[in-house]
Amino acid sequence: AQSVTQLGSHVSVSEGALVLLRCNYSSSVPPYLFWYVQYPNQGLQLLLKYTSAATLVKGINGFEAEFKKSETSFHLTKPSAHMSDAAEYFCAVRGGSGTYKYIFGTGTRLKVLA
């Protein structure tokens, strides 16, 4: 069975500070992992994905995430927060090739303080 845990439903950072959003997963097979962003009253947009290639994945808007199998983690980071990064972020897992069920985390709302 697959599951995703996002630690912290709300995270606040100052503009220019490091952004760190945490995601831990469980999967019985090598997973595909994703981070999506949702701006108010919009659908979700893919930030980045891990599909068993490089463990450090770079995405859009300066975000990146590192797949750590030993820690079953896929934390999202950005070196310097911008006001426009304020949104809700979702981590998701899919159990690898041949499976099509996505499991999403409960989301982390990022607030950026001026």
Place this chain on the structure above:
Amino acid sequence: NAGVTQTPKFQVLKTGQSMTLQCAQDMNHEYMSWYRQDPGMGLRLIHYSVGAGITDQGEVPNGYNVSRSTTEDFPLRLLSAAPSQTSVYFCASGAGGGETQYFGPGTRLLVL
């Protein structure tokens, strides 16, 4: 390309009524899916399809039906609406196995 479109944007139903949420995509994607989003619960998969004529259940399928007669369309049917189905519904599509999902703008449903 319009991407993924959903209609209606907002709907109010009475308990027991039925309705169909429409979803269409113009990207020739094989994979399509329906999610519901509730506060504090993230997105939960209702049903998905890997091609025309092929559908399967997700995490929370009860109370919902789907069919996939064409590649473009993937409607979600509520046969007898219940207040517990008040939610925001998102449709998504993706190429192949849907590794990258493209989401529609959502339908906000209120069941009284």
